[in-house]
Amino acid sequence: MRIAILSRNKNLHSIRRLLQEAKKLNIDCHVINPLDCQIIVEGKIRKVVYQGRELQHYDAILPRIGTSITDYGLTLVRQFESQGTFLVNGSKGIAESRDKMRSLQVLSEAGLRVPNTVLARGSKNLKSALRAVEGMPLVLKLLRGTQGMGVMLLQSQISVESVLDTLNTLDEDVMIQQFLKEGAGSDYRVFVVGNQIVATMMRTAPRGEFRSNIHRGGEGSLVTLPKSYRRLALRAAQVFGLGIAGVDIMEGPNGATILEVNSSPGFEGIEKATKKNVAGMIVKFVVTETRKKILAARRRKLRAKIIKKTKRRKKR
């Protein structure tokens, strides 16, 4: 079995851990830099050339595509999908979860609770936006931000107007969001692999900060996830069809509220906080799913062969 991880940096903690766990299971696992992959469309043929040669076959691909190369990475993932390769996280799920506004549309359509949010360009119509998010303070988010960057807490309407207008001059779309004061400063990061929750931590923001991201100095600690949160996290990963997902859930005025779903969640923080072997569980999941796909493909081939044979016999 050959597995590829799509990642720009094989020295990242998460990638090193995945390679380590794959080695333990004797799995042939390589890291492929998406930017070293040339996607070639030639008449009816489509192929991927990697470091000058056509990329060899992989039974499964685990995309770990960072926000800096979302578009390139997604085009590559779509190429693999069109070749019938098994993708642990598919292009649709990655694209939909990465766009912060799109992801809320998808979650809300599925009946899952998200914070009241308004997509905005500039400060026109601010009054109705303020009504929707229940006034000040409010949170502003850039659509493609990550690790807490591009997420701001604003206390006054004047600052909201000036930030919105500044971002408008930079051609940035922004989300205006209700500030969830009930759970402010802490949230749950739920790590879902397959249809299972494999680890959960509570993240607590440092003093004076409202963002609980580990990259912003947040502290992770082991917790037991309340039942309603469990259901919500599993449904959220399912809605995007993600095999691997990090779901962020916070307490809001009406209970558990989903902030976002990450398709390439890191696991340094959560492995440390929970002492769970998240990387090992990911590798095992990928191997089991890939085995199933390989067997199903073999069965399909065999069935096609038998059908062909019986047809030939009938003709005679």
Ligand SMILES: Nc1ncnc2c1ncn2[C@@H]1O[C@H](COP(=O)(O)OP(=O)(O)O)[C@@H](O)[C@H]1O
């Ligand atoms: N509406 C909100 N109310 C209160 N805190 C929030 C809200 N949205 C985000 N936060 C805090 O900011 C952090 C980062 O926000 P998030 O939407 O997850 O963006 P990122 O993709 O950058 O992690 C969250 O983990 C949470 O601690």
Ligand SMILES: [Mg+2]
């Ligand atoms: Mg987040």
